[in-house]
Amino acid sequence: xxxxxxxxxxxxxxxxxxxxxxxxxxxxxxxxxxxxxxxxxxxxxxxxxxxxxxxxxxxxxxxxxxxxxxxxxxxxxxxxxxxxxxxxxxxxxxxxxxxxxxxxxxxxxxxxxxxxxxxxxxxxxxxxxxxxxxxxxxxxxxxxxxxxxxxxxxxxxxxxxxxxxxxxxxxxxxxxxxxxxxxxxxxxxxxxxxxxxxxxxxxxxxxxxxxxxxxxxxxxxxxxxxxxxxxxxxxxxxxxxxxxxxxxxxxxxxxxxxxxxxxxxxxxxxxxxxxxxxxxxxxxxxxxxxxxxxxxxxxxxxxxxxxxxxxxxxxxxxxxxxxxxxxxxxxxxxxxxxxxxxxxxxxx
Amino acid sequence: xxxxxxxxxxxxxxxxxxxxxxxxxxxxxxxxxxxxxxxxxxxxxxxxxxxxxxxxxxxxxxxxxxxxxxxxxxxxxxxxxxxxxxxxxxxxxxxxxxxxxxxxxxxxxxxxxxxxxxxxxxxxxxxxxxxxxxxxxxxxxxxxxxxxxxxxxxxxxxxxxxxxxxxxxxxxxxxxxxxxxxxxxxxxxxxxxxxxxxxxxxxxxxxxxxxxxxxxxxxxxxxxxxxxxxxxxxxxxxxxxxxxxxxxxxxxxxxxxxxxxxxxxxxxxxxxxxxxxxxxxxxxxxxxxxxxxxxxxxxxxxx
Numbered sequence: 001x002x003x004x005x006x007x008x009x010x011x012x013x014x015x016x017x018x019x020x021x022x023x024x025x026x027x028x029x030x031x032x033x034x035x036x037x038x039x040x041x042x043x044x045x046x047x048x049x050x051x052x053x054x055x056x057x058x059x060x061x062x063x064x065x066x067x068x069x070x071x072x073x074x075x076x077x078x079x080x081x082x083x084x085x086x087x088x089x090x091x092x093x094x095x096x097x098x099x100x101x102x103x104x105x106x107x108x109x110x111x112x113x114x115x116x117x118x119x120x121x122x123x124x125x126x127x128x129x130x131x132x133x134x135x136x137x138x139x140x141x142x143x144x145x146x147x148x149x150x151x152x153x154x155x156x157x158x159x160x161x162x163x164x165x166x167x168x169x170x171x172x173x174x175x176x177x178x179x180x181x182x183x184x185x186x187x188x189x190x191x192x193x194x195x196x197x198x199x200x201x202x203x204x205x206x207x208x209x210x211x212x213x214x215x216x217x218x219x220x221x222x223x224x225x226x227x228x229x230x231x232x233x234x235x236x237x238x239x240x241x242x243x244x245x246x247x248x249x250x251x252x253x254x255x256x257x258x259x260x261x262x263x264x265x266x267x268x269x270x271x272x273x274x275x276x277x278x279x280x281x282x283x284x285x286x287x288x289x290x291x292x293x294x295x296x297x298x299x300x301x302x303x304x305x306x307x308x309x310x311x312x313x314x315x316x317x318x319x320x321x322x323x324x325x326x327x328x329x330x331x332x333x334x335x336x337x338x339x340x341x342x343x344x345x346x347x348x
Numbered sequence: 349x350x351x352x353x354x355x356x357x358x359x360x361x362x363x364x365x366x367x368x369x370x371x372x373x374x375x376x377x378x379x380x381x382x383x384x385x386x387x388x389x390x391x392x393x394x395x396x397x398x399x400x401x402x403x404x405x406x407x408x409x410x411x412x413x414x415x416x417x418x419x420x421x422x423x424x425x426x427x428x429x430x431x432x433x434x435x436x437x438x439x440x441x442x443x444x445x446x447x448x449x450x451x452x453x454x455x456x457x458x459x460x461x462x463x464x465x466x467x468x469x470x471x472x473x474x475x476x477x478x479x480x481x482x483x484x485x486x487x488x489x490x491x492x493x494x495x496x497x498x499x500x501x502x503x504x505x506x507x508x509x510x511x512x513x514x515x516x517x518x519x520x521x522x523x524x525x526x527x528x529x530x531x532x533x534x535x536x537x538x539x540x541x542x543x544x545x546x547x548x549x550x551x552x553x554x555x556x557x558x559x560x561x562x563x564x565x566x567x568x569x570x571x572x573x574x575x576x577x578x579x580x581x582x583x584x585x586x587x588x589x590x591x592x593x594x595x596x597x598x599x600x601x602x603x604x605x606x607x608x609x610x611x612x613x614x615x616x617x618x619x620x621x622x623x624x625x626x627x628x629x630x631x632x633x634x635x636x637x638x639x640x641x642x643x644x645x646x647x648x649x650x651x
Contacts, residue, residue, distance in 0.1 A: 071456035071457055071458050072456070072457045073454040073455065073456055073457065074454060074455055074456070074457050074459075074460040075453060075454050076449060076453045076454055076455065076546055077453060078453060078542065078545075078546075079453045120583075120584055120587060121481055121535070121537070121538075121583065121584050122583055123583040123586075123587070124583075124587060129587035129590065129591050130541075130584055130587040130588055130591065131587070131588065131591035131592065132545060132549065132588065132591070132592065133545075134545075134550075136538065136541060136542050136545060137450075137453070137534060137538075137542060140532075140534045140535070140538045141532060141534075144481075144532055144534065144535070170591075172587075172590075172591040178591075
């Protein structure tokens with residue numbers, strides 16, 4: 001018979017603690033009302049779920065090993081986006097296409113990422129399948145946080161980190177092509193500062209490394225004739241700052257992305273289409289490979305189907321315009337942020 | 349661990365049938381009903397196995413946790429036609445361990461050792477009680493339908509089901525705690541993929557072998573195979589498995605270790621008349637009946 005450390009009998013004269021025999025004659029003291037757990041005394045924490053409760057479907061509850069006894073824990077990570085250093089490690093393993101998603105506060109950056117992830121919860125999306133992510137729980141946390149209970153618009157958990165972080169997402173196409181994406185997860189404040197004149201290499205060093213850059217424009221701003229001009233002007237300034245010498249290298253793709261398209265009426269959309277063409281042309285004048293994409297990642301109106309996410313994904317996973325032969329390494333750049341180069345792309 | 353020792357890691361949230369599986373596996377082995385697997389001797393400590401096996405035979409609907417018992421299946425076996433000696437070790441970790449891993453993002457160092465040193469993984473989910481993970485679009489569609497279609501003014505709650513026939517419910521939005529932990533329980537398919545990534549991709553050996561066990565299979569309903577169940581209800585998992593099939597070998601099983609409902613008195617009485625191993629239901633991915641030991645053998649690479 002096994003001993004039963006961690007249990008004590010409260011009945012006078014019971015030899016259970018000495019030899020494991022229950023005075024009531026119950027094997028292992030099973031069901032004895034006089035037994036109690038020492039651990040429970042020390043820590044009033046509840047017993048593990050399943051103890052004594054019928055389990056769903058009537059299966060026997062997991063008895064389980066008590067792993068709480070002075071066993072140091074190992075942190076698993078995954079509940080948040082990754083640091084640039086951790087992104088280095090991911091890229092070294094899988095290769096990476098780094099995508100800078102630049103937009104001001106509330107422009108829709110996090111919603112765009114969360115809804116892109118959510119498409120894979122229903123099955124392959126736009127001929128791409130989920131192949132893995134070290135940020136799976138981070139993505140789900142951001143998405144599921146917005147799935148909260150109650151009617152009304154869901155609240156998105158905005159990026160709060162003060163440092164640049166990345167979301168890792170690996171995909172497999174129906175044709176067998178694999179891509180490993182590192183999508184930026186940065187506060188809009190960094191972007192605002194660049195628009196207002198802060199040095200790009202200090203505020204958005206990722207721009208230098210980014211294989212692709214998406215400039216997000218808030219559809220809610222475009223919807224109002226009082227704010228739309230400013231929104232486009234600020235986007236133009238941002239594109240200019242991004243493409244200044246020392247910024248986004250020549251020939252890299254840059255997309256002007258309208259977020260929250262569902263907020264914009266047809267008149268506003270016509271106006272923006274013309275303006276977006278000019279922004280794209282401006283980006284191309286500055287050496288980038290420009291394009292425009294309109295998205296409504298989480299439309300309010302029925303049937304609540306995302307629009308333009310497939311176009312966004314197609315742009316993100318498009319083959320690089322020129323052959324890349326570099327692997328990520330970390331070096332210091334301004335304010336100790338990472339600067340990356342690719343020298344190997346095992347996932348491509 | 350010596351060369352003969354084959355350790356399987358058994359993972360799954362509370363109530364997903366892990367302990368019941370162990371009980372059935374023990375009864376099948378000791379009863380000589382596991383072709384290709386037999387006991388090498390009767391020297392191992394069987395206190396825990398005898399206990400949970402007896403409760404399965406008794407059709408005991410409520411099993412109280414036996415604190416202090418040796419919670420593992422560890423048996424000296426002879427495996428295969430050539431009677432290869434092996435020591436099968438399947439620790440019975442608490443489902444709460446896996447819940448904490450999913451929500452709080454940590455596990456004990458002992459589990460870390462198991463995750464890095466196992467020969468295969470047994471991953472459990474419940475066949476009916478699971479979170480299908482409805483999308484926001486699906487929730488909004490449902491909200492529209494409810495708000496438009498009810499003369500009584502049904503209140504849209506935001507709770508919704510996925511495509512599972514009504515079994516999935518949305519958990520409440522999870523606030524972060526002071527340590528930045530999300531505290532939210534991800535939908536079942538996300539939790540399963542997360543477990544595979546944590547155990548097999550980030551720590552385990554490659555190639556990895558996994559038996560995914562859908563428990564309470566009798567509650568799923570006839571006319572669906574385990575493979576079809578996964579394809580319908582767990583699309584993210586399907587994508588992950590297919591995308592990584594070059595190193596991740598997976599078999600899917602449906603398992604009803606009890607064979608029916610122990611809570612219902614009539615059902616329990618009828619079940620008690622049948623041998624515990626006989627009344628169990630074990631199906632492979634295509635719906636074919638197999639022995640419960642096949643679940644372990646697959647993960648060990650012997651099937």
